[in-house]
Amino acid sequence: MVTDLETAMQTFIEVFHKYAKRAKGSTHHLDQDNLKRLMKAELGNYFQRPGDPKIVKDVMTTVVKGNKQEMNFWEFILLMTSLAFTCNRKYEQKLNAAMER
Amino acid sequence: MVTDLETAMQTFIEVFHKYAKRAKGSTHHLDQDNLKRLMKAELGNYFQRPGDPKIVKDVMTTVVKGNKQEMNFWEFILLMTSLAFTCNRKYEQKLNAAMER
Numbered sequence: 001m002v003t004d005l006e007t008a009m010q011t012f013i014e015v016f017h018k019y020a021k022r023a024k025g026s027t028h029h030l031d032q033d034n035l036k037r038l039m040k041a042e043l044g045n046y047f048q049r050p051g052d053p054k055i056v057k058d059v060m061t062t063v064v065k066g067n068k069q070e071m072n073f074w075e076f077i078l079l080m081t082s083l084a085f086t087c088n089r090k091y092e093q094k095l096n097a098a099m100e101r
Numbered sequence: 102m103v104t105d106l107e108t109a110m111q112t113f114i115e116v117f118h119k120y121a122k123r124a125k126g127s128t129h130h131l132d133q134d135n136l137k138r139l140m141k142a143e144l145g146n147y148f149q150r151p152g153d154p155k156i157v158k159d160v161m162t163t164v165v166k167g168n169k170q171e172m173n174f175w176e177f178i179l180l181m182t183s184l185a186f187t188c189n190r191k192y193e194q195k196l197n198a199a200m201e202r
Contacts (some may be wrong), residue, residue, distance in 0.1 A: 004147070005116045080110060099123065
């Protein structure tokens, strides 16, 4: 049986490859257009303006090293990690407030 | 509407807090026993012997900095990231092989 946590990891992989394409070499990447499509369709609740080219460019520049303008899976999952970390901080604050009541 | 990717991130948070407890300060941690319970129940398809104390100790020592023997959410999500990265590498190899056929 596959657990919810294992399904969640599989979802990261499947969503990335739904938008990524094989670039130079054998690894797969999201270019700026595909990252924009992914953010608009899959992360609409995490970004106020997920289709805004400025926001997409900011995300790409923050996550991707150098000037390559392509996001590989490792960089994509680091972006997801940062988003989950931010959400968890809020979640723990709520849990702590409830415990102290 | 919540997307599959957003649900996946929420799953990471919920599964962590199903096993973690509030330790010193205000952050939440998994101790060795709780990490073992989580690995056994939630990651049985990723580890050959998820309940083996040696494996649990190895995971804790690899992921957690210093000698604190407690895993916070950031360290937990880095563990998940490493597992997903390994799975993705295999997935990309399969994709590339299929493309070259």
